[in-house]
Amino acid sequence: GAAALADLRRPGLDVRRVTAVQRFPSGLSSQSFRVDAVTGTGPVTWVMRREPEFGVIPPYDIVSEAGLLEAAAKAGVPVPEVVHLESDPEVLRGRFLLMEFVDGQTYRSQDPLLAADPELTSALQEQFVEVLAAVHATTQDVLPGHADSRAAAKAHVAECRRRMADTEVLPHPIVADALDMLDDLAPDGAPLVLCHGDFRLPNLKWRDRRIVGALEEVQARYRRVLEDRDLVAVSQANDQSHHILFSACGNRFLAESIEQYWYKTAAIHSYAIGDPALAQRSCAEHEAMIAAIRNGDRDSLVRLVVDHMMPALQAYEAALRRW
Numbered sequence: 001g002a003a004a005l006a007d008l009r010r011p012g013l014d015v016r017r018v019t020a021v022q023r024f025p026s027g028l029s030s031q032s033f034r035v036d037a038v039t040g041t042g043p044v045t046w047v048m049r050r051e052p053e054f055g056v057i058p059p060y061d062i063v064s065e066a067g068l069l070e071a072a073a074k075a076g077v078p079v080p081e082v083v084h085l086e087s088d089p090e091v092l093r094g095r096f097l098l099m100e101f102v103d104g105q106t107y108r109s110q111d112p113l114l115a116a117d118p119e120l121t122s123a124l125q126e127q128f129v130e131v132l133a134a135v136h137a138t139t140q141d142v143l144p145g146h147a148d149s150r151a152a153a154k155a156h157v158a159e160c161r162r163r164m165a166d167t168e169v170l171p172h173p174i175v176a177d178a179l180d181m182l183d184d185l186a187p188d189g190a191p192l193v194l195c196h197g198d199f200r201l202p203n204l205k206w207r208d209r210r211i212v213g214a215l216e217e218v219q220a221r222y223r224r225v226l227e228d229r230d231l232v233a234v235s236q237a238n239d240q241s242h243h244i245l246f247s248a249c250g251n252r253f254l255a256e257s258i259e260q261y262w263y264k265t266a267a268i269h270s271y272a273i274g275d276p277a278l279a280q281r282s283c284a285e286h287e288a289m290i291a292a293i294r295n296g297d298r299d300s301l302v303r304l305v306v307d308h309m310m311p312a313l314q315a316y317e318a319a320l321r322r323w
Contacts, residue, residue, distance in 0.1 A: 104205030272312035
């Protein structure tokens with residue numbers, strides 16, 4: 001695998017050499033590997049997901065998986081960035097995708113760390129629900145469409161039955177009865193939503209009590225709409241990035257209080273967004289704060305946050321004096 005990856009000459013990858021390939025031990029779907037490589041811009045770490053030749057829960061469709069990741073990212077779901085999709089099965093004996101490696105903490109449902117820290121538990125619960133709602137709100141045209149919610153529900157039940165038939169060793173009458181009930185009671189007229197097939201605590205990565213990637217995704221959008229001079233979208237991205245930071249404190253009452261003051265001072269930070277130089281400075285300061293959070297540098301983060309408040313306030317006060 002390393003040799004094949006090292007020979008890749010795909011636009012945007014610029015792989016000079018692959019230094020290590022290690023398979024992750026868990027996972028029953030596509031085969032997953034950690035890939036350490038050196039590119040023209042320096043060392044990188046990726047995750048490679050490859051379609052297996054056979055497995056316990058087919059079908060495998062890495063192309064659709066990449067499309068769903070990209071659709072989820074556009075909807076604000078914190079997912080890894082897809083770096084490359086290889087649709088030629090001959091390259092590594094199966095189609096594969098490369099995505100960014102996301103570092104972070106994983107927790108079990110009965111994790112002692114959660115039992116010892118109620119605030120951490122509360123923060124994770126809130127983010128768990130928020131991200132699941134974002135998944136449900138994701139619009140996509142990757143998966144096959146269904147005529148209505150009843151047809152979609154029945155198709156999902158049929159897929160569950162097929163997988164049970166392929167993998168069941170001992171009968172599961174309760175599951176079989178539940179599937180019969182779902183089939184009979186498939187709803188009419190309900191909205192069609194995207195569902196995560198295995199959305200549970202051990203399958204998510206967390207850092208600083210946040211699902212990793214939320215700030216980075218919002219910041220990428222902030223930078224993009226700022227370059228387009230779409231001031232409404234800039235204001236929305238700015239609001240969202242501050243909301244994420246406020247919520248990450250783990251104290252819901254404190255976060256809500258800060259949020260109230262944020263909206264009461266909207267005139268100040270909205271005024272700064274209209275100034276191109278101040279907006280660019282604000283965007284750069286956001287990136288510096290994200291880097292401090294990523295590096296666990298609390299002292300730098302405190303300094304950056306305090307300094308970040310001043311330019312907009314000073315510009316607003318100067319404008320008031322001119323008026």
